Amino acid sequence: MLSKSQIKLITSLKQKKYRQQHGFFVVEGVKTIKELLQSDLELYKLYTTETFNIDAKNEVVISNSDLKRISFLVTPNTALAIFKIPNKKSIDTSGLIVALDDVRDPGNLGTIIRLCDWFGVKELVCSKKTVDCYNPKVIQATMGSITRVNITYVDLMLFLEESKTPVFGAFMEGKNVYNKTMPKQSVLVMGNEANGISKDVEAVITEKIAIPRFGDLQATESLNVASATAILLSEFKR
Amino acid sequence: MLSKSQIKLITSLKQKKYRQQHGFFVVEGVKTIKELLQSDLELYKLYTTETFNIDAKNEVVISNSDLKRISFLVTPNTALAIFKIPNKKSIDTSGLIVALDDVRDPGNLGTIIRLCDWFGVKELVCSKKTVDCYNPKVIQATMGSITRVNITYVDLMLFLEESKTPVFGAFMEGKNVYNKTMPKQSVLVMGNEANGISKDVEAVITEKIAIPRFGDLQATESLNVASATAILLSEFKR
The missing domain is CATH 3.40.1280.10 (SPOUT methyltransferase, trefoil knot domain)
Structure with a gap:
């Protein structure tokens, strides 16, 4: 079960000002989430209808109807993840x-x-x-x-x-x-x-x-x- | 004022089977409509909130709320046109x-x-x-x-x-x-x-x-x- 405050946080991330305020962004779709899990990005929470079995204390298995409530998509996938917006890196001007x-x-x-x-x-x-x-x-x-x-x-x-x-x-x-x-x-x-x-x-x-x-x-x-x-x-x- | 049957016809054109059945398709946006009016395409009806003053007996000035009812867009433009789907032309294989x-x-x-x-x-x-x-x-x-x-x-x-x-x-x-x-x-x-x-x-x-x-x-x-x-x-x- 998702709490009201969790739902509120997630849906707020549709808007840039709340993404900047909380420092989080939303990713949907198993394939993209898996790719991001393998990167340097830091996972905050993973909400999924089918467990990923990842080494993540932050994995939360939820129902389809809960996913529907938090998804930004018309046809929700099976998972939604929240990642931390990474810190700014300096611009490398040595290439194109x-x-x-x-x-x-x-x-x-x-x-x-x-x-x-x-x-x-x-x-x-x-x-x-x-x-x-x-x-x-x-x-x-x-x-x-x-x-x-x-x-x-x-x-x-x-x-x-x-x-x-x-x-x-x-x-x-x-x-x-x-x-x-x-x-x-x-x-x-x-x-x-x-x-x-x-x-x-x-x-x-x-x-x-x-x-x-x-x-x-x-x-x-x-x-x-x-x-x-x-x-x-x-x-x-x- | 738009009649119920007009609204029904227009909204049906969202679906391929009705486009094929009626032989019509919908175009929204003044710029694209104007471009299409200058082409070989045949206009069936133009619904607009501001008259185009085109030589078209098929121009119908409607209210914003009527446009909202027939538009396929979340934010309707000021005009919606219905054009006839042109007849098939043979494929010219002389180029790319x-x-x-x-x-x-x-x-x-x-x-x-x-x-x-x-x-x-x-x-x-x-x-x-x-x-x-x-x-x-x-x-x-x-x-x-x-x-x-x-x-x-x-x-x-x-x-x-x-x-x-x-x-x-x-x-x-x-x-x-x-x-x-x-x-x-x-x-x-x-x-x-x-x-x-x-x-x-x-x-x-x-x-x-x-x-x-x-x-x-x-x-x-x-x-x-x-x-x-x-x-x-x-x-x-x-």
Whole structure:
């Protein structure tokens, strides 16, 4: 049985302010939970309908109806875990860094984290207005990649201003990325879904790049920011 | 005021079987509706809270509360349109064709349609079990691209068996795509989110390709199918 205060704590973690206040975030789904259990992340509580038999004093076996009460999903999985939000790590500027200027869609951020992991990008730097990486929908979309990418929220313009490596930005009117050679040590900035890169951040970009459009009509407005990140990371790493 | 039968018709279009029965699909959002109005698609009815002043006898100005009753969105836009599902067109095999083997997520299909449009791929061929392209969530994700890509549902194995051009398939264990030259006339097959390309379809693939993984851990399981499609289309077209 779950107590009222436990239910209250868990459901509060849907909101960023309570995640920050308590220092916890929620993960659902056996596969992702198992992956996170093997990482450096610290488990706070595991609520599950079928025991994991892990070496965890914090495992609580609950009923399906209890899981339904705490789950953020329409169709709950069989387990929900609460992990501690890890302490901030310093940003390692020795490799390629991806920087996001106000990416708002949780699915897009989750996909971008997964892409960073795939392409060996260790550092993801986000503007303060970028969606919180501990948002449950982001966690869902990362498929465990969140444990392998260091995500830091910063004043993006200040961070880029101090960068000692070239700062590339994705713009519709940038230079054809297929004709460029990318340095291994650099920053790639991707913009907001609707507005692209903001004026402030644009001012500190050293080179504007673009993915050429092949459709013969002018109508294709833009690529989704996660699709564009996929293509640009592939170009940086190929 | 909307009649009960109008409301019933519109809300039924959430389901594929009623879309097929009535031959209609729903589009929400002023921007996408305007884009579709400029295409070959035939408008059946436009329900809007602010008149479009289009040359449409089928424009119906409704209240916000009526829009709320018919909208499929949690936060309704200001307009909802019903378009006729266009007649099937034959598949033009003279260029690059993208083929999907049971892609189930509407957001992924929508993103892939948008990618086809961006990269000038005119033909998207889908297995029968691939999510319906007139699903409202697919339409939402395509941002109008659906009017510029010919989407056909087929028995995928039979279609590929009869293909006269090379059939590439995305596999984890395929050959490094960065070392390949892709013919302009070919088919690129992408698989299901969880299971990849099915055994039946695998049997008719002429060449298996893969996007190399750069992360140093084996843990990154796979790329999202839309991300992988983005990178592979970029490789075919660059």
